[in-house]
Amino acid sequence: MTAKWVGAGIVRFVCALLLGCFLTRPANGQVTRTWAVAGTGNWHDANNWEPNTDYPRTGETAIVDQGEAQIGGEDAAALKLWIAPTAGSVGSVQVGPGRSLVLYSTELDQGVRVGQAGCGTFTQEGNVSGYTYTFVSIGGAAAGTGVYLLQSTGVLSNIAELTVGNAGTGSLAHSGGAGSRPAPGGKDAGRAA
Numbered sequence: 249m250t251a252k253w254v255g256a257g258i259v260r261f262v263c264a265l266l267l268g269c270f271l272t273r274p275a276n277g278q279v280t281r282t283w284a285v286a287g288t289g290n291w292h293d294a295n296n297w298e299p300n301t302d303y304p305r306t307g308e309t310a311i312v313d314q315g316e317a318q319i320g321g322e323d324a325a326a327l328k329l330w331i332a333p334t335a336g337s338v339g340s341v342q343v344g345p346g347r348s349l350v351l352y353s354t355e356l357d358q359g360v361r362v363g364q365a366g367c368g369t370f371t372q373e374g375n376v377s378g379y380t381y382t383f384v385s386i387g388g389a390a391a392g393t394g395v396y397l398l399q400s401t402g403v404l405s406n407i408a409e410l411t412v413g414n415a416g417t418g419s420l421a422h423s424g425g426a427g428s429r430p431a432p433g434g435k436d437a438g439r440a441a
Contacts, residue, residue: 325352
């Protein structure tokens with residue numbers, strides 16, 4: 249009898265432990281990485297991010313709310329990129345010439361937010377492309393100020409929606425490069441313009 253009760257107790261303990269692990273993890277398994285450098289640094293250096301186990305990858309959210317993250321040595325990918333998303337934050341991201349940032353957004357609220365509630369700058373000299381429902385929002389909330397600089401030979405492509413100064417202050421400066429939307433019937437077929 250004792251062995252039966254001990255075995256049942258172990259099973260209950262293991263089940264409770266597993267349930268606790270599932271309840272404390274984000275439902276979709278997404279990782280959020282926040283820029284941890286007050287100055288300028290390399291996007292691909294894991295020590296520049298919190299948690300500092302890696303830099304942002306496909307399926308992960310990158311938040312830059314201070315300093316400047318530079319994509320220069322190699323291409324980068326993320327699920328979404330938020331620059332200065334909170335009140336009082338100041339951050340910037342630069343995609344250097346010849347580099348690419350691919351945003352693997354699969355839901356309507358994903359993409360690039362520049363200056364949602366803080367003051368954000370996104371400088372694009374390389375390529376930025378979206379996937380499915382990627383949007384760009386510049387100066388989204390009332391307190392937000394966002395600046396998007398499309399320069400050099402950079403190409404902004406497959407962006408389903410571009411919003412400048414929705415409730416905040418937004419600026420899109422196009423001094424080089426090009427932009428394009430998905431073709432009708434493409435990845436975003438059926439989505440409103």
